Amino acid sequence: MEFAVRTWSAGARLGSLQLAAGLQVETPGLLLLTRKGLPAFIPPDLLQNLHPDARACQVTPLHFLESPNATTVAKAGGLHKLVSLTGFGMVAVARDSLMDESNGEGSSKMGASFETSSGRRVVGPAKYMEVVNAFKPDLWVSLPDEVPSWVAEKRNRLSVDRTLQWLDQCLSLQPAEYGNRCLGVVVGSTSLDERIRSAEQTATRNVAGFSLGGFGLGEDAAQRAVQMEAVLTKLPKEKVRHVSGIGLPEEILQAVGAGIDVFDSIYPFMLTKGGYAMTFPLNMENSQRSFDSEPTGEELARSGGDSAKINLRSVAYRLDNAPLVIGCKCYTCRKHTRAYINHLINTHEMLAQTLLEM
CATH class of the missing domain: 3.20.20.105 (Queuine tRNA-ribosyltransferase-like)
Structure with a gap:
């Protein structure tokens, strides 16, 4: 070593x-x-x-x-x-x-x-x-x-x-x-x-x-x-x-x-178990563009999230075809939407936890 x-x-x-x-x-x-x-x-x-x-x-x-x-x-x-x-x-x-x-x-x-x-x-x-x-x-x-x-x-x-x-x-x-x-x-x-x-x-x-x-x-x-x-x-x-x-x-x-x-x-494990995804920006140059299209703090609170995470169990994401984080290049965000993960959680599919933890 x-x-x-x-x-x-x-x-x-x-x-x-x-x-x-x-x-x-x-x-x-x-x-x-x-x-x-x-x-x-x-x-x-x-x-x-x-x-x-x-x-x-x-x-x-x-x-x-x-x-x-x-x-x-x-x-x-x-x-x-x-x-x-x-x-x-x-x-x-x-x-x-x-x-x-x-x-x-x-x-x-x-x-x-x-x-x-x-x-x-x-x-x-x-x-x-x-x-x-x-x-x-x-x-x-x-x-x-x-x-x-x-x-x-x-x-x-x-x-x-x-x-x-x-x-x-x-x-x-x-x-x-x-x-x-x-x-x-x-x-x-x-x-x-x-x-x-x-x-x-x-x-x-x-x-x-x-x-x-x-x-x-x-x-x-x-x-x-x-x-x-x-x-x-x-x-x-x-x-x-x-x-x-x-x-x-x-x-x-x-x-x-x-x-x-x-x-x-x-x-990350505890958030995944709860059906949450971390959404705080890692690229500060793109953070304002990402936040401009996101729900307000009050809307996030009503859905069980905040400025650093969103609750994918919430009905608020049932028809949301955006990625977890706009502009993110990770495997989950490149290939899957909030609506799809919301569906996986509500139908108790194990893939939901896989995508959330990644």
Whole structure:
């Protein structure tokens, strides 16, 4: 794995992440949310339509504790081969934001407590690395002990100590032939001192990059901004930085502005489940032309949308033959209309979710 920063603008930066088999991921970039190794709604043959905006997936070892388990994945030759997704990078991340909002309870020196599809489980470094090693991922995030913003100072300090201890154990269980693919987790909840201690100690380990954990667990936006800025100044600039637990567009922009390179998000998944499409303009030169032909804010509110998204379940789009976003060149907007997707949703066709998530 190789990472290079091409240019900076204040804290934000553009770069490229070179993964195995010549796969290059442009940063800042999104890791596609997966369930059991594949995106929830987009079939593999359509994933190429997301290029170059998405070239890597976030995969969760928690999904492979039972069926399929690590043995099944290892016998298949790794997760890429098991799910037949060889053209995309895979980053193993412990946290499943859809299933688990960690409250810090249940974790112990034996391992971290997670909510899984088979109930709450305590997963230690040995079990975690058994699954990660079976994956043969392009990158993997070490096992963290994440706690919410309201925990006591003593519990927060313990979470930092445990995360560092588990990082050392995870590194010792990483096969030497895989090379250095670990992203060490930085935790510390809302304590700036503990965040900085975690960052400084993690930076002394032999890791390929860093993952900022413990966000999206009760802190406010102002706290998050201060913590990210303080933490990132303590980390080597030449190594890749990942964040988990945030997802709203404004949160992603805040993170990218601070210097985050790679992120995962459940926001597109949740909008898709609700029948929504994101419609905020990406090309500011065309934004006014697009907005001139759009419904007013009051009309959008009545249909269940706003200036950043539209509700395709609404009867307001039953006869609307416009694309989701006028001028957009994505697969969905080039080939399909709002009226068609409204029809797919109301007749419970799975294609609706596929088109919305794309």
